[in-house]
């Protein structure tokens with residue numbers, strides 16, 4: 001739903017300078033609903049806890065007609081799982097408005113690599129499922145590693161000669177899984193990374209992220225993958241396309257300068273940096289003037305005020 005767009009009737013445009021200016025202004029007004037691309041961890045919730053008030057602010061914006069799409073570099077979970085969690089918090093959400101790096105990777109393959117049929121997945125169950133939903137013949141690195149060990153095969157043969165290797169964070173990573181993925185990339189399979197986040201924050205501290213696995217494979221194969229998640233443009237483009245809009249008209253709301261802010265800049269979008277996650281005000285203020293976000297918000301109330309001004 002869009003908010004009403006002001007229109008001007010030509011009959012009212014008589015030639016006084018004030019009215020001419022007003023009519024020109026009205027004629028150039030675009031649809032005023034915002035496209036909000038909203039990062040999850042550090043913005044809508046922190047770990048298992050909601051960030052107070054943010055779901056309510058987003059629900060209010062959706063009631064005003066804004067498009068709200070959630071974007072996350074996390075590749076481990078299935079879209080419907082996010083949807084249930086966000087709905088439970090009172091955030092406005094539908095099946096198409098959660099775009100993880102796993103879903104964006106599946107969409108990217110479909111759009112950019114139409115020849116791909118079989119995909120080796122080094123990652124978690126949510127990534128496998130998003131790729132199966134898109135129609136791919138998914139072989140897990142775990143299954144291929146078992147077969148390689150039992151039958152004495154190289155990884156490419158054990159995986160059934162896949163066309164592509166998709167790498168996300170695999171919480172059950174083993175050396176043999178890594179070796180299978182490396183074999184397939186060396187044999188010529190396309191190498192796609194869901195994201196290159198170096199670390200993954202957990203309740204027990206900061207752990208290696210998907211990017212740490214990607215670097216291992218890059219080092220082993222000499223092949224640099226296409227990366228889908230922020231700060232690359234593909235995730236934000238897929239999220240905007242999910243509601244029929246373009247990423248350049250978005251307002252990216254995120255807590256991470258290296259991914260959310262840089263990703264917004266990469267697609268020409270505006271940005272709001274939330275101080276509810278990994279970034280401090282001092283870090284934002286230390287940015288060179290041309291690299292700063294459109295706005296900074298310390299909490300949900302400030303976010304609501306910032307969005308009302310955009």
Ligand SMILES: [Mg+2]
Pocket residue numbers: 039040041042043254255256277
């Ligand atoms: Mg975040």
